[in-house]
Amino acid sequence: MSVQFDIEMKQVARRLVSAALQEDLHEIGDLTSQALIERHATGSVDIVARESGVLAGMPIAPLVFERGSAKVTIDSRIADGTRLSPGDVVATVSGPVRALLSGERTVLNFLTHLSGVATRTRKFVDAVAGTQATILDTRKTLPGWRNLQKYAVLCGGGANHRMGLFDAVLIKDNHLAAWRAARPHATIADAVRHARNVSPEATFVEVEVDTLEQLADALQAPPDIVLLDNMDCDQMRRAVTMRNDAAPDVLLEASGGITLATAAEIAATGVDRISVGGLTHSAPALDLAFDWSAG
Incomplete structure (x- = not known):
């Protein structure tokens, strides 16, 4: 099913993402990635379902990577409101490895929580x-x-x-x-x-x-x-x-x-x-x- 992620929701999401990144990175950044990953290294990662459920929150993922100058692209494969099976690839995220690692937990925190709400709702429906x-x-x-x-x-x-x-x-x-x-x-x-x-x-x-x-x-x-x-x-x-x-x-x-x-x-x-x-x-x-x- 298709559900509109409207302007007001995007504004709310951007504020929450900003707060989440601030508490994770402060003004210092990701010390582990800075220590181990070359500045110019690039890579790709798949967002994958580990269990059955319903997807929600994908429009938030790009907002996580707005901070800074790193260019990150997200190729969404599955739309919000879609039922997921274990192993389904939700999206592929590509760009500088440091940026991907720094944003990983924030992206997943939003997706896992909101998809959990959608999944529980679907069970009641x-x-x-x-x-x-x-x-x-x-x-x-x-x-x-x-x-x-x-x-x-x-x-x-x-x-x-x-x-x-x-x-x-x-x-x-x-x-x-x-x-x-x-x-x-x-x-x-x-x-x-x-x-x-x-x-x-x-x-x-x-x-x-x-x-x-x-x-x-x-x-x-x-x-x-x-x-x-x-x-x-x-x-x-x-x-x-x-x-x-x-x-x-x-x-x-x-x-x-x-x-x-x-x-x-x-x-x-x-x-x-x-x-x-x-x-x-x-x-x-x-x-x-x-x-x-x-x-």
Whole structure:
């Protein structure tokens, strides 16, 4: 699948790459390569998959080699969003050996992490195949990495939830508790209506509930989305029936403790969305490596 790596993502990636190279090289450089490698030596290296997964992050690799005057070329063989098998050559990188060695770990740190996110996402997407449920990420991302991690989720076939607090309304239990402190008789539906009135620019208005009674209250507004927090599958099936009867245009989102083992059963309840924090906060790195060839 093809996913756009847009200008904003590139700007974020360039900042992160700059910070990564600074902590690795400072103003001194790669002492080992400077000691052992001739200044004018050139070579090539293949980026190779060591295990099955989904690729994400290749547009970042050229940014690693922008620093300095060394001319490095990258011949990409496989596009982001593509499934990988062990031994697949993702790309060939050629240029001064010192530059290749100095950038190796930074390139792999980005690729292995983002490909890990894409791979974990694909596993969830595959688990709910054949249902109407969409797999979404959350805001449980590494600080500064959100754009890139959400890009990797797209590479894995998932969808993005809100980017941050700035683009959508998601009323959670703590928001309701704080808001109701001065309005003890206010309902969840009242909170939804108020948020919609004062934040018309929001992409959507969503509210979290953890009981069917709260769902019935929320559906009176109604919001665009209701998040069903930590409900069991029986509750979710009943929630779907309630939604269909009272406000069929409202989307239902399951969230809370969802794993690969439970995703299919949850999707079968008829919910529209399943948000999984573990796509980004718990994805293991995908094993990719530099395989060197003669220069």
